[in-house]
Amino acid sequence: MQTRTHFTTRLAALVVAVAASALGCSAQADQTTDKIKSALVSRLGIDAGDIKGITKTPMAGLYEVNIGTQLLYSDANGDYVFNGDLIDAKNHRNLTQARMDELNKVDFASLPLANAVKVVKGNGSRKMVVFSDPNCPYCHQLESTLKSIDNVTVYTFLYPVLSPDSTAKAKQIWCSTDRAKAWESWMLDRKAPTAAGTCDTAAIDSNLALGQKMNVNGTPTVILADGTRLPGAVSGDRLEKALSSAH
CATH class of the missing domain: 3.40.30.10 (Glutaredoxin)
Incomplete structure (x- = not known):
């Protein structure tokens, strides 16, 4: 039978491990988005201040780049970029338009x-x-x-x-x-x-x-x-x- 002290110690260790894992994922995401941003600034001449945000899309390996007036899409290295609509063919939904509608919402x-x-x-x-x-x-x-x-x-x-x-x-x-x-x-x-x-x-x-x-x-x-x-x-x-x- 586990003592209360032993159980509490193991629980605390588990919490720390989960938190560290989450931080690791966050750091990895930051590194990826920073890499994409740097690549687009140097390769396409986009002003760093015009990039409002970079987020993952539902498609593996594809990232959404918000430049305010439109959305671009990039791989994780900023090597390949396209400007166009991302379509969810399964559900017949224009994901690009849905995101623009969301981003353009006004208070x-x-x-x-x-x-x-x-x-x-x-x-x-x-x-x-x-x-x-x-x-x-x-x-x-x-x-x-x-x-x-x-x-x-x-x-x-x-x-x-x-x-x-x-x-x-x-x-x-x-x-x-x-x-x-x-x-x-x-x-x-x-x-x-x-x-x-x-x-x-x-x-x-x-x-x-x-x-x-x-x-x-x-x-x-x-x-x-x-x-x-x-x-x-x-x-x-x-x-x-x-x-x-x-x-």
């Missing part, structure tokens, strides 16, 4: 909504954010689509990235007495804003910095209340379904 509650043009439709119970350029044709298309969407509050972050005129119009809209009216008049009816655009427009600069930080590379970019991101001028049916799911 909706953290968004500075005070810097957005607010438009309330119906009871406004559902919420969405849009990064939009006043001169973006797809943004105009999305605004037309929104005419058929009810019971939603739309927060539009003015995001003038296309031209100096986009910046000028964004400032005029922001400086308007009724920003929502000025925005919709321009986007839906092409009635140019008449405000001087000389008020405090720091919010627009903040929007640009926020969008860059969040990798908003195109307009319109829609963000739903659950943090899901929808790029482009999505159809009314898709938007309605997404809003209902995120609500």
